[in-house]
Every structure is written in structure tokens, then in C-alpha cells.
Amino acid sequence: MVAVVGGLVALVVLCVVALRVGAFPITWHEFFHAFLHGTGTYTDQILLDQRAPEVLLAVLVGAALAVAGAVMQGLSHNPLADAGILGITQGASLFVVVGMAYGGAASYVSFVWWALPGAFLGVMFGYGLMLAGRGRVTPLKMTLAGVITGSILGSITEIIVFLNPQLQLSYVFWATGDVDGRNMAVVYATGPFILVGVFIAVPLGRALNGLGLGEDVARALGQRVERTRAACLVATVLLAGAAVAAAGPIGFIGLAAPTCVRTMIGNDYRWILPLSAVYGAVFLVVADIISRVVWAPFVIPSGLVMAVIGVPVFMFLVSRAKLVTV
Amino acid sequence: MRHHVVLRSERSDVSLRLPVRPMLVCVGLAVAVLISVCFATAFGAYTVSPVDVARALVGSGGHLAVFVIRTIRLPRVVMGVLVGATLALSGAIIQNLTRNPLASPDILGINEGAAVVVVWMILHNEPDNAIPLGAFLGAVGAVAILALLGVRRHFSAFRLLLMGVALNMVLGIAVSYMLLSPAAQNVQIQQKITEYLFGSVGNASWYYIRLIFVGLLVLVPIAMMLGRQLNMFQLGEDVAVSLGVRTTVLQISFFGVAAMLSALAVTVAGPVGFVAFVSPHIARRISRTASAASLPVAMGVGAVLVVLADYIGKRIIAPVEIPLGLMTTLLGAPYLLYLLVMADRDTGVG
Numbered sequence: 009m010v011a012v013v014g015g016l017v018a019l020v021v022l023c024v025v026a027l028r029v030g031a032f033p034i035t036w037h038e039f040f041h042a043f044l045h046g047t048g049t050y051t052d053q054i055l056l057d058q059r060a061p062e063v064l065l066a067v068l069v070g071a072a073l074a075v076a077g078a079v080m081q082g083l084s085h086n087p088l089a090d091a092g093i094l095g096i097t098q099g100a101s102l103f104v105v106v107g108m109a110y111g112g113a114a115s116y117v118s119f120v121w122w123a124l125p126g127a128f129l130g131v132m133f134g135y136g137l138m139l140a141g142r143g144r145v146t147p148l149k150m151t152l153a154g155v156i157t158g159s160i161l162g163s164i165t166e167i168i169v170f171l172n173p174q175l176q177l178s179y180v181f182w183a184t185g186d187v188d189g190r191n192m193a194v195v196y197a198t199g200p201f202i203l204v205g206v207f208i209a210v211p212l213g214r215a216l217n218g219l220g221l222g223e224d225v226a227r228a229l230g231q232r233v234e235r236t237r238a239a240c241l242v243a244t245v246l247l248a249g250a251a252v253a254a255a256g257p258i259g260f261i262g263l264a265a266p267t268c269v270r271t272m273i274g275n276d277y278r279w280i281l282p283l284s285a286v287y288g289a290v291f292l293v294v295a296d297i298i299s300r301v302v303w304a305p306f307v308i309p310s311g312l313v314m315a316v317i318g319v320p321v322f323m324f325l326v327s328r329a330k331l332v333t334v
Numbered sequence: 335m336r337h338h339v340v341l342r343s344e345r346s347d348v349s350l351r352l353p354v355r356p357m358l359v360c361v362g363l364a365v366a367v368l369i370s371v372c373f374a375t376a377f378g379a380y381t382v383s384p385v386d387v388a389r390a391l392v393g394s395g396g397h398l399a400v401f402v403i404r405t406i407r408l409p410r411v412v413m414g415v416l417v418g419a420t421l422a423l424s425g426a427i428i429q430n431l432t433r434n435p436l437a438s439p440d441i442l443g444i445n446e447g448a449a450v451v452v453v454w455m456i457l458h459n460e461p462d463n464a465i466p467l468g469a470f471l472g473a474v475g476a477v478a479i480l481a482l483l484g485v486r487r488h489f490s491a492f493r494l495l496l497m498g499v500a501l502n503m504v505l506g507i508a509v510s511y512m513l514l515s516p517a518a519q520n521v522q523i524q525q526k527i528t529e530y531l532f533g534s535v536g537n538a539s540w541y542y543i544r545l546i547f548v549g550l551l552v553l554v555p556i557a558m559m560l561g562r563q564l565n566m567f568q569l570g571e572d573v574a575v576s577l578g579v580r581t582t583v584l585q586i587s588f589f590g591v592a593a594m595l596s597a598l599a600v601t602v603a604g605p606v607g608f609v610a611f612v613s614p615h616i617a618r619r620i621s622r623t624a625s626a627a628s629l630p631v632a633m634g635v636g637a638v639l640v641v642l643a644d645y646i647g648k649r650i651i652a653p654v655e656i657p658l659g660l661m662t663t664l665l666g667a668p669y670l671l672y673l674l675v676m677a678d679r680d681t682g683v684g
Contacts, residue, residue, distance in 0.1 A: 088436045088495060137675055148435055149674055152615065155436065156667045156674075159608060163663040166532075170657065173524060180510055260503055267496065315507040319500045326496045327483050 011272045012279075015286040019067070022293045026063045027055060029297060031305035061195050065187045065254055066296040066310070067289040068195070070261055072202040072251040074288020075209050076244045077262025078269075078280050082216035083240045084151040090262030091248030094241075095157035097259075099130015100252040102165045105179055109172050116189055119182065120197050120253045127249030133157055135241065145237075147223075185258030185311025187296055198250040205246035206285060208239055213278035216240075220275070258311045261288050264322045271325070291318060356627035359620055363634030367415060370638055374411045374645040375403060379652065413538035414641040416546045417603045418613070422636025424595035425610030426617065426629050427557060430564055431588045432491045438611035439596035442498030445605035446505035447476025448597075449531060452604070453509055456527050457517045465530075466542070466601050473597035476501060480593070489582040494589060532657030533606030535644055542602040549598040553591050560588065561626030568624060607659040609636050612666035619673045639666050 028034045034042075034051055041047075042055040077090035084093070091097065103126025107113030113122055134157030139145070169175050215236040218226040226233055248262075265288040266280055273279050295310040298317060302308065339357075342349040376387050382399050390403035425438040439445070451472030452465055460468070484497035509531070518524055563584050566574045574581055599606065617632035618624050643661035650656060 086434060086436055087492060088434060088441075088499065093436065137671060140675065152435060153671065153674055156612075156671050159663045160667045163660045163667075166660055167656070170528065170660075173521070173528075176524065176528075177514065177519075180513055184507075184510060260500075263496075263499065312507060312511075315503050319504045323483060323497060323500045326493055326500070327486065 011269070011283060012286075015283060015290060019286055019290050019293065022290060022297065023063055023067065026066070026293050026297045026300075027059050030059065030300040031307075057191065061190055061192045062187050062296065063293065064195050064199075065190050066292040068199055068202045069187060069251040069255045069258065070265075070289040070292030071285035072205060072247040072288070073258060073261040074265035074284040074291070075206055075281055076247040076251070077288075078266035078277070078284040079209050079212065079216070079240050079244050079247075080262070081266055082212075082220065082277050082280075083237065084147045085220065086147075086151060087267070088263070089151065090259075091244055091251075092158065092257075092259065092262065093151060094154040094244060094248070095130040095134045095161060096127045096245060096248040097130075097252055097257040098158040098161040098165065099133075100124075100127040100249065101183060101257060102126055102130070102161045102168075104182060105165050105168050105175065108175050108178060109168055116182075117191065117193055119256075120194055123253035124198075124201075124249055127252055128245060130157060130161055131241070131245050131249075133161075181309070182256045184309040185256035185314070186299070186309035187255050187292070188299065188307045188310065190254065194254050198254040201246045201250035205243045205250070209243035209247065210281045210285070212236065212239055212243070213276070213281045216277040216281075220277070256311060258292070258314060260314055260318060260322075261291050264318065265291055268322070268325065353623060353625070353627045356621040356623055356631055359617075359631050360634060363631065363638065367634060367637050367641070370641045370645070371411050371415065374414075374641055375407045377645075378402075378407060378649070409538040409540055409543060410535050410644065411641055413535045413543050413546070413602065414644045415637040416543060416550065417535055417599050417606060418609055418636035418638070418640030419633035420546060420550060420595050420599045420636075421606060421609040421640075422613035422617070422632040423554065423557060423629060424592045424599070425612075425636075426614035426632040427564075427588050427592040427595075428610075429614050430624070430626070430629075431567060431585060431592075432495060433568065433570075434495065435615065437495055439592060440605075440607055440610055441502055442480060442495070442593070442596075443476045443501035443505050444473050444480075444593060444596045445600050445607070446502050446509065447474075447479075448472040448600040449605055450505050450508050450512075451475070452530055453512050453527050456523060456530065457512060457515070469604065470597060470601040473600050476505065477593045477597060485586065489585060491585055491589075529657065530604050532659035533600075533604035534658050535603050535606075535640065536655075536658075538602075546598055546602050549594070553595055553598075556587075557591055557629060558626075560584065560591075561629060564588070564626045603658075605659065606640065606662060608663045608666055609639055612662075612670050613639060615670055616666070616673065619670075 028039060032054055034055060038051040039055065041049070042052040046052040046056060073091065080089040080091060080093060081087055100123035103122040104113070104119050107119065107122035111122065113119055134153045137153065169179055215231055218229050218231045219233065219236060223233055266284045269280050269283045269287055273283065291314070292310065295313040295318065299308045299310040299313045337354060339352045339354055340349060341352065372384070372387070376382055376384055380402055382390065382403060386396070386399045387403055390400045393400070421439070428437045428439060429435060448469035449472070451468040455465060455468045480494065480498055480501060484494035486493065512518060513527065518527065563574070563579050566577045566579050567581070567584070571581055596610065613636040614628065614632040616635045617628045621628050621631045639662055640658070643665050644658055646665070647656035647658055647661035
């Protein structure tokens with residue numbers, strides 16, 4: 009219970025903090041003015057047009073990546089899994105690079121419309137092949153198919169960047185991942201996918217617990233294994249695809265958030281899934297706050313903050329905690 | 335077909351139980367390595383006939399042919415064989431030990447450790463011939479950090495993996511950060527860094543070959559001798575303990591061997607990706623065993639993969655060379671995908 013209440017309270021507090029701090033600090037008076045009866049003053053504009061979409065996206069993207077990671081870990085029985093192993097990230101990256109190189113895409117908002125179809129196609133390529141193949145689809149085969157598809161798509165991306173060196177800078181920036189500079193249009197474009205994905209994924213906890221005992225046991229318990237798998241895949245594609253489209257491939261949340269949650273409450277997916285959403289959101293909001301405060305008035309990418317601060321913290325936790333494997 | 339052949343000596347107590355299929359696959363792969371070596375040595379921008387290749391090898395024949403074969407092509411091909419085998423063995427050990435199909439030395443930060451140091455060196459215009467030393471120091475440094483942070487009294491391979499992934503991430507960001515720095519915007523430097531980061535056997539020399547060969551001479555027998563215990567590990571850690579395996583010592587020594595193999599490969603060839611991950615998977619599937627018998631098979635697969643990837647990458651859109659690290663993926667990934675899709679029965683290897 010502490011983990012649940014603490015996480016939610018932390019999330020709300022952090023969101024308020026994230027809205028108030030930055031290159032231009034906002035007072036409480038201005039804060040309530042903007043949200044209760046905004047009249048379009050300068051601070052109203054900063055809050056509503058710049059910070060609100062950013063914080064909203066941080067919450068959505070953080071939650072999406074964390075839940076997608078947790079679902080993949082449960083589905084593949086592999087504690088190292090996250091949405092990256094499905095080929096989603098790489099598919100989205102490939103399409104964004106193609107967009108940059110040949111499609112004239114230049115702004116973060118326009119990247120969304122390249123990344124979304126890329127994410128979906130990346131997954132469908134791998135799983136289409138898997139379903140077309142012979143034999144039973146095992147978690148191992150699924151995992152490998154996703155990783156391999158991802159590697160192939162990733163290599164094609166690298167070749168395009170290799171042949172167009174002028175893209176390197178903008179590609180590396182996008183690939184670091186960030187929520188800065190996104191507007192409400194990005195939220196409207198990707199938010200619905202994420203919400204639907206969360207609604208599909210969170211009720212799957214019971215089924216994933218069953219699958220964790222092995223496919224045969226799950227079947228014997230009366231579960232429809234195929235249906236669970238299909239639901240997991242759909243949810244992950246929606247969540248990770250939209251998240252990558254909105255913020256770039258922010259790595260690590262998908263691995264770290266479920267791992268941390270698991271050390272707090274044990275290996276029960278009924279709790280892991282919703283709590284991963286909360287803590288994933290907390291992680292990214294914290295990263296967003298730090299990215300705006302540490303070098304103000306400049307903003308550093310929150311994906312970078314995630315790696316520079318989040319990873320060592322995670323390493324410390326991992327070296328102390330008694331680890332619970334999948 | 336019988337699964338094992340048992341060799342026993344009448345007089346002494348020595349006996350060997352050899353798995354048939356992995357052995358046959360090994361023989362097949364040895365032939366494949368030989369063929370791809372001959373092929374890659376004979377063909378290129380300057381074609382040498384097989385007879386002249388043989389002549390050049392023994393030292394007679396025209397000066398040009400001898401130069402092309404013995405100084406340019408053969409070192410590159412031989413180093414491809416050795417680097418491929420080294421990476422594949424490293425990956426096979428880590429995958430077998432952790433029983434995690436996603437594990438490989440690539441995700442443990444060893445390559446990135448080398449990359450951080452080398453990119454820094456390139457940015458500071460350090461001489462080229464110091465790069466392997468820098469790579470070695472970087473790789474060993476990463477292994478040391480990993481050992482320091484990941485090895486606790488209650489050893490857990492999973493903890494070590496997580497540490498590796500996290501370390502890989504930090505170092506990867508450090509490389510990206512250096513790539514974005516003003517000094518890296520010089521086109522020549524940028525190109526040099528990019529080329530390095532994909533790995534290459536293009537700067538092969540007999541010196542590096544001796545280096546990696548000596549390393550293999552030490553490390554491969556250790557890996558093979560411990561193979562029996564590795565098999566027990568496949569049954570799960572608890573079972574291994576009850577069978578009398580000293581799991582902590584074994585795990586740490588295996589991780590050590592795998593890390594040293596990986597460091598060796600990155601020293602001479604840079605961070606060649608994907609070979610360590612994909613070769614053991616292919617090996618387990620074609621030899622139909624997940625036991626330690628798949629380790630030598632993986633080495634063969636890795637060797638063929640690197641030699642072919644290097645050759646094709648060099649030739650396909652010549653004179654532009656496709657980087658080795660990309661070609662290994664583009665060759666290895668579709669083949670594994672094919673094996674996965676066509677697997678029509680449960681072979682016990684997933």
C-alpha cells in the first residue's frame with residue numbers, strides 16, 4: 009500500500025513542481041490563475057502551451073514505456089525484456105530517419121507521423137513471419153523474432169545515416185529522447201493510443217501471472233493463452249509505438265520501472281502493471297524537471313538525464329536489493 | 335541415428351562420450367570456414383587464380399600476387415575467422431550460463447567501454463596505432479567496473495546482467511555525447527569515428543592475429559574443460575548446486591572467460607556487433623542441442639559469419655565498404671529468422 013499511495017502522491021507533487029520550475033519560475037498565484045481562469049497572460053501561455061503538454065507527455069510516455077516493458081517481461085518470461093525487443097523502437101527510428109532523409113520531415117511534430125506507422129510495421133513484420141512459420145509459437149521464438157527484426161531494421165537505419173552523414177546530428181538528438189518542445193498536437197496525436205494501451209494492458213495482470221507458471225499450467229487453469237498473447241502484443245504496440253513517436257526512443261524506463269516495482273512488491277503482475285505505470289511516469293517527470301533546472305535557461309534532453317542520473321541510481325538499487333526474477 | 339559415440343580405452347579409465355550431430359556439424363562448419371577463407375582470399379578487386387593463391391601461400395609466384403595474398407588478404411580473412419570464433423564463444427558462454435537468450439557480451443558494456451576510450455582518442459588526435467591499446471584498456475576498465483558493482487557476496491548472474499545493461503547505457507550515452515561535441519563535427523573525424531564504431535577487420539596484421547590466437551589458446555581449453563559443469567547449469571541453478579557444482583566460482587570464472595574473449599575481440603577489431611548474440615542461437619538450432627557441445631559449433635558459425643560479412647561488405651557496392659558490424663547483422667539476422675520460421679518441431683532449444 010505504501011508503494012501505491014506513495015507513488016501516486018509523488019506523481020502529483022512532481023507534476024506540480026514540473027509545471028512551476030524552469031527557466032521562468034511560476035508563482036502559486038500565476039499557477040492557479042492559469043488553470044482556473046486563464047486570460048492569456050504571458051505566464052498563462054508558458055504554463056498552458058509549453059509546460060502542460062510537456063508534463064502531460066512525460067506522464068503518458070513514462071507510463072506507456074514502463075507498462076509496455078512490464079508486459080513484455082511477463083510475456084517473454086525474460087527480465088531483460090522491454091518494448092525494444094519487439095522491433096517497435098527500431099521500426100519507428102527507421103521511419104523517422106527515412107522521413108528526415110527523403111521525406112522532408114524536420115520538426116518533432118512531423119516525426120510523430122513517421123514514427124507511428126514505423127512502429128506498427130516493425131512489429132507486424134516480425135510477427136507476421138513468426139505466425140506464417142511452422143511449429144508452435146513459443147515465448148523464446150517470439151522474443152528472438154522481435155530482436156532479430158529490430159536488429160535488421162536498426163541496421164538499415166544505420167546504413168541510411170552512414171550514407172547521409174548530415175543526418176547524424178539530428179538523428180542522435182532525436183534518438184536520445186526528449187519531451188521538450190512538444191505541443192498539444194503531439195499529445196492529441198499519441199495520447200489516445202497510450203490510454204487505450206493502458207486500458208488493455210492493466211487488466212492482463214492475472215493472465216500474465218498464470219502464463220508465468222508455464223503455458224501448459226495456464227491452459228490447465230482455463231486460460232486462453234492465445235488471447236492473452238494477442239492482447240499483450242496489441243497493448244505493447246499501442247503503448248510503445250505512441251511513446252516512441254511522441255518522445256523518441258527513451259530507453260531504460262521500460263526495463264528500470266518494472267524491475268524497481270518488482271523489488272518493492274514481488275512478482276505479482278496484478279500490481280506490477282499499474283504500479284509500473286505510476287513509477288514510469290514518476291521517472292520521466294523527474295528527468296524532465298532535472299533537464300530544465302540543471303542548466304537553465306538551457307534544456308538538456310530528458311533521455312540524457314535519464315541515462316546520466318537514472319542509470320547510476322538504478323545500478324545502486326540493483327547492487328543493494330534482493331532481486332526478484334521473472 | 336545414435337546420439338552419442340562412446341570412446342573407451344581398454345587399459346586406462348579414460349572414456350569420452352561424444353555427441354554425434356554436433357560433431358558432424360562441426361566438421362561441416364570447418365569445411366565451410368575453409369571454403370569461405372579460400373573464396374575470400376582468391377577473389378577481390380584483383381582476382382588471383384586458385385593455383386596462384388596456392389603458389390603465393392608457399393612463397394613462389396609473382397610479386398604482386400604474393401603481396402596481395404600474404405600481406406593484404408590473408409591476414410584480414412584469418413583475423414575474421416579468429417574474431418568471429420572469439421565473439422561467438424563469448425556469447426555462447428554467457429547465454430548458456432544465464433540461460434537468457436537475450437544475453438550477450440554486446441549488452442554488457444564491454445564494447446562500449448572500448449568505444450568510449452577510442453572515440454576520446456580519435457577526438458584528441460591520438461596516433462592510430464595506439465587505438466588497440468586504448469580499446470583494450472577501455473574494455474578491461476568496463477569489465478572491472480562490472481565486477482566491482484555486479485559481484486556481491488550472494489552472487490546473482492541476473493544482477494550482473496542488469497548491471498551490464500545499465501553500464502552499457504551510461505557508456506553509450508557518453509559516446510553519443512562525444513559525437514555531439516564540437517570537435518566531432520569535423521567531417522574526417524566524424525567519419526573515422528563512425529567507421530570505428532561498426533568494427534572492422536580491415537586493419538588486420540599478423541601481429542594482431544598472433545595476439546588473438548594466443549588468447550584463444552589459453553581461453554578455449556578453459557571453456558571446454560568447464561563445459562561439463564555448464565551442462566549441469568542448464569538444468570537450473572538449484573539442480574546444479576545439488577549436483578555438486580560450485581556455482582558461484584563457476585559463474586564468476588565463466589563470466590571472466592567470456593569477458594576476456596570479448597575484450598580480446600574488441601581490441602583487434604573494434605566493436606563488431608551481433609556476432610556474439612546470433613552465432614550461439616544459430617549453433618543451437620543447427621546442432622539441435624543447447625549443451626556445451628554447441629560451443630564449438632558456435633565458434634564455427636561466428637567464423638563463417640564474419641568472413642562472409644567482411645567479404646560481401648567489401649565487394650557488394652565497391653569501392654564503398656559497408657561496415658562489418660552492419661553486414662554481420664544483415665547476414666546473420668535473416669538466417670536465424672529463417673531457422674526460426676522453418677523450425678517445425680520442438681528441438682528442446684526453444
